[in-house]
Amino acid sequence: MSTAAVARVAYLSSDVLVDSRPSLTAESSFATAYKTLSKQGTDPKPIYSLPFGADPGSTLSRHSSVGLLSYSTESQPQLLNRLVVHLNDLANSPLVLHVAVQDDLTDILVLRSSVPFVLYSHTAQQAHDNALVASRLARLERKPVLHAFVDVEESVDEVQEDQVLPFLLKESNAIVNGSVLPSDEYTPALYRSYVSAAITTAAFVRRPVRALTEQGARSPQIVIFTLGRVTADFNIDDVSFVDISLLNPLPASELLRYIPPSATRVIVVEQVRRWTTKWTPLYLEVVSAVQQSDREDTPVVHSAVLEDGTSIQPLDVAKLIERAKSEPPSTRLRLGGLSPVPTKAATEAPHVPKHEGSYLKILSQLFGDRLEISNSPDLVPSQGQLATTPEFALGRVRGDLEQRQELIDLVKDLLQSYISPELHQLLSEWLLAKDDAHKSAQLGKEVVEVLKLEDNENPTVARILALQAQFPSISRWIVGSDAWSYDLGASGLHHAIASRLNVNVLVLDTVPYSTRNVVDPSRRKQDVGLYAMNHGDVYVASIAVYSSYAQVLQALVEADKFDGPSVVVAYLPYKNEEVPALEVLKETKLAVDAGYWPLYRWDPSKETKGQEPFSLDSDAVKNDLQQFLDRQNHLSQLVRSKPVLASEIVGSLGENVKEARRKRAQQAYQELLTAIDAPPLLVLYASDSGKAEKVARRLATRGKMRGLSTSVATMDSISIEDLKKEEYVAFVTSVAGQGEFPQNGRTFLKTLNIAAARGEKLFDNLKFTVFGMGDSHYWPRAEDAHYYNKAGKDLDARLAQLGGERVADIGLGDDQDADGPETGYKAWEPLVWKVLGVDAIEVHEAEPEPITNEHIKAASGYLRGTIAEGLEDTTTGSLAASDTQLTKFHGIYQQDDRDIRDERQAQGVEPAYSFMIRVRMPAGVCTPEQWLVMDQIADEHGNGTLKITTRQTFQFHGVIKRHLKKAIQDINRTLLDTLAACGDVNRNVIATALPSRSKLHRQTWEFSKAISAHLIPRTTAYHEIWLDKKLVAGEAVKDVEPLYGEFYLPRKFKVAVAVPPLNDVDVFANDVGFIAITDEKGGLTGFNVSVGGGMGVTHGNKKTYPRAGTVIGFCTIEQGCEVTEKIMLVQRDNGNRADRKNARLKYTIDRMGLEVFKGEVEKLLGYKLQPARPYTFDRNIDDFGWITGDDESHHFSCFIENGRVQDEPNGDFKTGIREIAKIHKGTFRLTTNQHLIISDIAEEDIPQITELLKKYKLDHLDQSGLRLSSSACVAFPTCGLAMAESERYLPILVDKVEKICEENGLRNDSIVMRMTGCPNGCARPYLAEIAFVGKAPGSYMMLLGGGYYGQRLNKIYRDAVTEPEILAILKPMIKRYALERQDGEHFGDFVIRAGYIAPTESGITWWDRAGGEGEWRETSA
């Protein structure tokens, strides 16, 4: 038997054995074999037998350093999935994982990418021999080896016991029996190790041991690769079978050896039943190998699933080949008949997957003791597997409800008989309150107490006491999976729906949106929600916890209240338990946005009250749901009550946009056809942040000037069919992410790749050339060099492969060249003109200047542009591109949801545009009334959350265009506004929120308001556009901007006011900083003035850098406004308007020289600033909890992680603050670290506010020092500049780094750690002790050495790190810090003293010595 043979080899070759039990009760067959061997043997081995379901990771890690560690288990998906997490830590351990599999290799293939060696055996002899190979490989290479084998009853020729150890320790043989090790440099080292081990084993067992075994025709036309339990020991003409027993490493060259030139077709047959994504792993390997081959005619590759391979006949193979010939290559084929799926008779409680816990947690939070899950997995041990089926649960519910009805009848009877007045009273009250969740339980308890004292002889009393469990009104739930929705009748779900019982059914659908079309194509899933709605008397809701938490709560409460069956279908898309919550969230968003998973509630009881039973809680619906609604005529009611919403539901999303695009394309094509003389040139580009687009447009313009008919479009906007019709096409593409294509070219490239994989020749007329734009230092490590300009190079090769004619060699632009990409462009462009025969044409006209922000500002009529007209245009959710630059001055940013951008593009609809609105609120102070309005605006117009920003103000996300004006009006109504919250003007003025020095705070607040008011733009456009205030005298009144002029500033301008010793505002990160100076009595005398702080950088561009402000003198309070104004004016007139990347004040000062700049300011002021006065800062983080001010006022600082105010499973923070705002009489202060201070709390309100803080978990301040000192910018999904996650990811990273701190006793030590999604630096990362700045998804630049109180910039330590690298860097560093730090030494200072990183003395020298110092220097930096 295979298992016994494998267990014997494992036992004889290992030093320690670990084994997982296959069920709670049963012993594993490995363990049985081990026991027998240890009884017989002279050398007993330590054997660890792990209970069923236990995670083997920690046991394996503990023993990972022994000579050889073997782990054995039967294939259990959850166990194997969990192993993945640990394999990283075991990467250098001599470990063999022996996994006995049944007839599905899905779980093994999932593990494959995490283990360097994966062997597979499907006969018992092979299992024995491969077990030897695995043991030898693991011992010699000190790496994990996975050996999957099928457990079959076959006899095995076993090696002798005493020969095993000598074999394992034997030196490698290069040549055995004529086999020669592959030694060429192209064969990967891992594969050579495998071959060496296989050859040595073959010599030992005297049988062939091979990665691939071939059988059949010599020069076959059809090659069939088989992975799985298949025995095809027959010959078919022209067919060869290649059996695979090595899955990793499997070099392409090896696979190609078995595909001779005669082969025209390859079929890859894999035994994967539960594989959920479209392509299977081995199939992809073969396709990629075929693509890499230099053959002229590549064979067509098909994928097939192996069903039962044990009795394959020649006829089965013939059918397979027949289908391969008749079906398109994308069809998944099948070989063999279906084998019965093994059933487990185990009676352990089934495991509830981690993610599903989220809904169960909400149920138990909502219903507490009242909750009964009638098919709870906990019932399985006592009731058997059947306990989780709906029929079983329904039976229980029915029984319980009957008992309750009996109780009610008995109570009524008892009321008619002679009982004490007290009991009468209680029973009557219970009868009235029997459906009330809380009263029914309480009164029930009291009734039972009294009844126990009553006459026990009374049979009614006795029976009532027997039924006492039914007094409380129970919320009964049956919870199940989407497996029930395949066959509603057989699953029992139909019975629950049709039962009319008061029962609630929660059905979890876990199919990820992105794999919705590839799961189980043979089975059709039914829409449970629609099915239930058609019954008419069932409450139905469709919910998704990762889309709308509030809607989930509402639906569950309504379902509970509904008297009759309720069906709640809940979306929870995940592939396996290890999928992070962020993935679940993104999949949910895709599904909800596309209408695949609409959110709605259908309450038939409302109909009887004359109300609309259907509420749509998301924007889009699927066709079938819409048909249902149409049929029910409810949609027409909806149309009447909400005409705007309805037009969006009824009209298929984005139709107008598609139509507009189609027309534009047609027009371009027409123009192209009518052009004469010169050949037309189509320029196609893919660009993420616009540089490649600019180059493409310029090429087209310059082509026109040479008499060509040119047109420009993104790659994704053209279909392959249209491209085939083109003759001359120039492609321009940049690179985004690690060698990846920019967003607007990805679909295009994917289509080309698919065509190439199928061996198609698409183009017979296309003449192309490519210009690639990249950055040779974006990923500076030597091993990442191939990412340089990868997109362009890939495209160039692909187009040629598909039959295109390369008429000019690829041009490469490099950001690092002296002239940036221009250097490469200048060499490439003449080649294009030459090909088109227009190189001799001289062009005399000046090229039209590209339109810049400066032009837009000047032409805008004081920030009007065509914003008003754009708001009226309902055909698109966006505004004109130039207007989006102008709305920034009004505090509004156009964004789109990037989580669903690709999917919407694939559907041909425009991106999900929405707007971010930022409020102007100097010093971050607002009243409770204003808070309440903000809270309401977030719900009514935004995405239901409020963001407290690093500029101490509110930000609303997800406001769609038609809500924009209303939202701005509501903000203004509460005496706040959004003017100048963004744009090239003075931004929101920030000030220290320090509550302990309340008097000073009041003064600095007034000071901030004065500066903000002094520098506010004077244009009336804001009032005109948003508040419908017309110009007083029609066109006669002309706007003037006395300070800004019509061009406004070259860039944004930021002012901060700090009150030492707290530098929470990071005063040195601002263009102008005021540092409060006090006299001996603590009275404010004036401010030190700092200038030239700024954070933004561009990756790899050394002309950009962050800069900490420089103190230039002291001014009085009265001089403050004037000083700011004059600094701003010098910047207005001297800032670089030609290059926005070089336009901030920091560059102006460094260019002019500090003294010259100061002199200019003083010239305008007409006086000199006084010398700066002494001050001391000691921190830049917030103080949390209760604080009493110096005027005896009371304040409470709440910790709001990354400033996101929302209700979430950890606490209903948004509701909590709303409740506090309703009674609070003081103010709220937002902090620049994105937290919230409830300020000036009246003495008499302290108890109530304390209670509310507790109730809504706002007083949970027992966070680690690291978490309290961390902050992140917004980034994905709304920020258009984000390159990596930030707000959604930092908490996850903190969880992990926090553990390292805790292990080293630093739980309460504050380390300032910040993260941003791009180098723009909104969360001021360059002043943090540790910072991460996004480069690409999952990849961050890491910086170290910032000053603890924002006094010193940090420096780049690593150019690009991923999470495992971050943890590997920080673990020893934090440990050293804990052991070696000096008294009071902060982390940022320590890393400099310990020699990890050099200190940054000034902005200009920020790039110097980047990459670490000495032994810590990144070698390729």
Ligand SMILES: Cc1cc2nc3c(=O)[nH]c(=O)nc-3n(C[C@H](O)[C@H](O)[C@H](O)COP(=O)(O)O)c2cc1C
């Ligand atoms: C997130 C990100 C990732 C990048 N990855 C690469 C890369 O892998 N290889 C490369 O050559 N350039 C890379 N670059 C550099 C850009 O391709 C280059 O700056 C280009 O000019 C940007 O053009 P675009 O504005 O049209 O997107 C990357 C840039 C960014 C912002």
Ligand code: SF4
């Ligand atoms: S730092 Fe970058 S990613 Fe983060 S919010 Fe600012 S612009 Fe967006």
